[in-house]
Amino acid sequence: MFCIAVYDINEKRVAKVLKLFRQYLHWIQNSVFEGHLSPGQIDDLIDKALEIIDPEEDSIIIYIMETDKYLEKLNFGIDKSRLTSNFID
Amino acid sequence: MFCIAVYDINEKRVAKVLKLFRQYLHWIQNSVFEGHLSPGQIDDLIDKALEIIDPEEDSIIIYIMETDKYLEKLNFGIDKSRLTSNFID
Numbered sequence: 001m002f003c004i005a006v007y008d009i010n011e012k013r014v015a016k017v018l019k020l021f022r023q024y025l026h027w028i029q030n031s032v033f034e035g036h037l038s039p040g041q042i043d044d045l046i047d048k049a050l051e052i053i054d055p056e057e058d059s060i061i062i063y064i065m066e067t068d069k070y071l072e073k074l075n076f077g078i079d080k081s082r083l084t085s086n087f088i089d
Numbered sequence: 090m091f092c093i094a095v096y097d098i099n100e101k102r103v104a105k106v107l108k109l110f111r112q113y114l115h116w117i118q119n120s121v122f123e124g125h126l127s128p129g130q131i132d133d134l135i136d137k138a139l140e141i142i143d144p145e146e147d148s149i150i151i152y153i154m155e156t157d158k159y160l161e162k163l164n165f166g167i168d169k170s171r172l173t174s175n176f177i178d
Contacts, residue, residue: 004093004152008119008169029148030097030120046165053166059118060165063093065154076135076149077142080097 001042002068005033007060009053016052017060020045029080036068090131091157094122096149098142105141106149109134118169125157 005025009017018027024045025033037045042064049060065071094114098106107116113134114122126134131153138149154160 006095006118006121029095029150032095032121032150046163050165055166058166059169061118061121062163062165064161064163065159070154070159072153074135074151074153076139076151077144077147080148 001037001039002065002071003033003035003037003042004063005045005060007031007058009058009060013052013054013058017049017058020048020052027081090126090128091154091160092122092124092126092131093152094134094149096120096147098147098149102141102143102147106138106147109137109141116170 003025005021007017007021008031014031021027021033024037024041025035028034042062046062053060092114094110096103096106096110097120103120110116110122113126113130114124117123131151135151142149
């Protein structure tokens with residue numbers, strides 16, 4: 001499955017959630033990730049995320065599609081995932 | 090076409106870009122928008138965005154698919170688009 005994940009997490013917890021998401025997906029920009037995961041990996045990611053977030057303050061949205069074959073991706077401006085990937089690690 | 094748009098914009102320009110994106114799409118979370126646009130509307134949005142952003146500092150990514158019929162969307166935590174839509178307007 002191809003996934004696009006976005007989150008808006010309180011700064012107290014965001015480093016933990018960033019670390020978790022980077023174990024499963026590619027960091028693309030700001031709080032945006034993408035990648036291919038199996039249904040089991042998606043469940044794992046969600047289970048682990050729910051252990052970290054505060055559901056009254058934080059938000060995670062995961063868009064899932066069978067394939068990225070019919071998905072067009074347009075990029076404008078700088079590629080933040082390249083520029084800051086070392087910094088973020 | 091169904092679009093998911095994400096941006097990472099310097100704070101000097103982000104209010105302008107937010108205003109523009111809200112004219113075309115629904116604000117979902119943080120810097121994430123979605124909605125149905127025609128190819129012409131997508132071109133308009135991109136043209137107007139490119140007039141505002143600094144391509145050496147800012148980043149916009151637009152994912153485009155023919156339909157959202159095969160897209161699953163999972164939400165966890167609070168729905169930020171409801172909570173803060175009045176505040177953002």
